[in-house]
Amino acid sequence: MEKISIDTVDKKLLTLLQKNADVSVAEMAELVGLTATPCWRRIQRLQQAGLITRKVALLDAPKLGLSMTVFVQIKAGRHDGKWLDEFARHASSFEEVVEFYRMSGEYDYLLKVMVTDMQCxxxxxxxxxxxxxxxxxxxxFAMEQIKYSTAMPLQHL
Structure with a gap:
């Protein structure tokens, strides 16, 4: 995949899409100073380049009853490829695990888990x-969510 050059208009489009992917192409075009067709082409180029990986609906966790966020830190049982693959499959199989990272430091893995309550x-x-x-x-156990964003920082572009 070739490296894509990002200009100010692309950056504005990415910012708009991160805030609300439901905005029409015509509205986005107006907001970034283009007509609809060139705006649509830019969005297609950003998707084809892999900068836009997918468009999703963000759900309200508390309204869905998911009022408990837990960060689970894990030290590996073993440090070999077979165990690592098995653990990645095992931990990824749980719907409650919404984020999963391999870490440096004292613990090997960090899971972000969302559940309804302590029993769950x-x-x-x-x-x-x-x-x-x-x-x-x-x-x-997270006591309060101070900041939550799915938007990637773009100021470095």
Whole structure:
């Protein structure tokens, strides 16, 4: 895939799309100073280049009853390729896991888990630890969400 050059108009389009992907091409074109067809072509180019990977609807977690966010830190049971692949498949298989990272530092993995309550988390936890050999697991419960954004920072472009 070739490296794509991003200009000010592309940056404005990406910013608009991150805020609301439902905005019509005509409205976006007006906001960035283009006509609809060139605006549509730019968006297509950004998609084809892989900068726009998909368009989704963001849901309101508390309104869906997902009022508990838990960050689960895990130390690997082993450090070999087979275990790592098995663990990645195992942890990824849970719908409650909304983010999953391999980390540097004391813990090897960080999971962001969203559940309705402590009973639901306990059920998740038992399934997680019973499915694979783990060395250590610790959980931290988010008390308040201070900032949440799905928007990527673009000021460096």
């Amino acid at each position: 988390f306990d059920h998740f936890y038992k399934r997680l630890v019973n499915g694979i050999d783990l060395n250590d697991v610790t959980s931290s």
